[in-house]
Amino acid sequence: PYDVLIVGGGPAGAAAAVYAARKGIRVGVAAERFGGQVNDTMAIENYISVQETDGPKFAAALEAQTRSYGVDIMNLQRADKIIPAAQAGGMAEVVLANGGTLKAKTVILSTGARWRNVNVPGEQEYKNKGVAYCPHCDGPLFKGKRTAVIGGGNSGIEAAIDLAGIVAHVTVIEFADQLKADAVLIKKLNSLPNVTVHTNAQTTEITGADGKVNGLKYKDRATGVEHLVELEGVFVQIGLVPNTEWLKGTIELSKFGEIIVDAKGHTNASGVFAAGDCTTVPFKQIVIAAGEGSKAALSAFDHLIRN
Numbered sequence: 001p002y003d004v005l006i007v008g009g010g011p012a013g014a015a016a017a018v019y020a021a022r023k024g025i026r027v028g029v030a031a032e033r034f035g036g037q038v039n040d041t042m043a044i045e046n047y048i049s050v051q052e053t054d055g056p057k058f059a060a061a062l063e064a065q066t067r068s069y070g071v072d073i074m075n076l077q078r079a080d081k082i083i084p085a086a087q088a089g090g091m092a093e094v095v096l097a098n099g100g101t102l103k104a105k106t107v108i109l110s111t112g113a114r115w116r117n118v119n120v121p122g123e124q125e126y127k128n129k130g131v132a133y134c135p136h137c138d139g140p141l142f143k144g145k146r147t148a149v150i151g152g153g154n155s156g157i158e159a160a161i162d163l164a165g166i167v168a169h170v171t172v173i174e175f176a177d178q179l180k181a182d183a184v185l186i187k188k189l190n191s192l193p194n195v196t197v198h199t200n201a202q203t204t205e206i207t208g209a210d211g212k213v214n215g216l217k218y219k220d221r222a223t224g225v226e227h228l229v230e231l232e233g234v235f236v237q238i239g240l241v242p243n244t245e246w247l248k249g250t251i252e253l254s255k256f257g258e259i260i261v262d263a264k265g266h267t268n269a270s271g272v273f274a275a276g277d278c279t280t281v282p283f284k285q286i287v288i289a290a291g292e293g294s295k296a297a298l299s300a301f302d303h304l305i306r307n
């Protein structure tokens with residue numbers, strides 16, 4: 001059995017593994033895809049002390065550092081179920097999709113999240129070639145260019161306000177007949193000179209040429225007329241979904257499906273901790289996930305020495 005078993009091998013899981021392994025205890029990481037979302041990232045320019053890197057390089061460095069501590073990495077393994085310890089100090093079990101079961105004194109859940117896709121032609125083709133999901137990450141790449149934000153909820157309108165200060169122009173596309181963001185955000189948005197809002201608008205296609213986005217097509221749902229907006233970037237902001245479906249009914253989740261954690265990374269189950277994008281931690285970023293992962297590992301160690 002492991003002293004600490006980590007489920008998920010993104011920045012949160014890797015940081016947890018390194019921090020736990022440095023305590024000289026037995027650590028394993030089971031991950032569907034080691035590296036996590038970082039694998040799908042082009043430029044990373046906001047990880048403190050690293051001026052610039054790219055996703056695959058960052059993911060390889062995560063893995064190399066984790067391996068250097070002798071952590072047992074079980075890649076391409078999906079967890080399907082967790083059975084927390086029946087009493088404090090007992091063993092938790094994690095059941096894998098391949099039928100195997102892993103036992104551990106403590107478990108750290110770091111299964112991350114995924115951006116909801118709009119599922120229109122062009123989205124997959126131009127991902128990272130004009131189609132983006134994270135304004136904090138990729139906003140500066142569109143400096144002085146024309147962009148659209150798909151989604152008029154809080155995250156979409158926050159993204160539009162954020163981008164308006166960087167890019168030339170922002171077009172907001174909302175499917176419903178009005179924006180769903182908080183009034184204070186809508187007021188701020190409406191005060192900006194370089195933003196256009198289309199409500200009752202259904203995105204139908206992201207167009208491109210030469211491997212780059214060059215436009216967005218949407219249908220006016222009232223008239224059925226299709227319009228083309230010429231632009232260089234599209235931010236999809238229709239939700240971030242935590243990878244926690246497998247925990248439903250066992251671990252306490254928020255109404256958004258995020259694992260509810262306290263400031264030390266405890267979940268509602270004794271000996272089970274969580275970190276990163278799969279939790280209620282505000283702001284989903286690499287540096288934050290890494291910090292949360294190390295915190296959860298220190299909490300797990302604290303649990304081990306007390307039980």
Ligand code: FAD
Pocket residue numbers: 007008009010011012013030031032033034035036037038040041042043044045046047077078079080110111112113114115133134136137138243246275276277278284285286287289
């Ligand atoms: P993730 O990276 O999502 O990792 C989750 C891990 O859990 C993966 O290994 C996954 O395979 C695994 N997993 C999921 N479910 C299971 C399961 N059931 N069983 C086993 N394993 C499972 N942030 C920045 O700070 N800067 C950027 O420039 C930046 N750019 C981004 C660009 C893109 C395109 C995307 C998608 C995100 C970007 N982000 C960026 C956000 C950043 O990638 C995330 O905040 C960060 O990766 C979260 O780390 P995490 O470890 O919590 O989760």
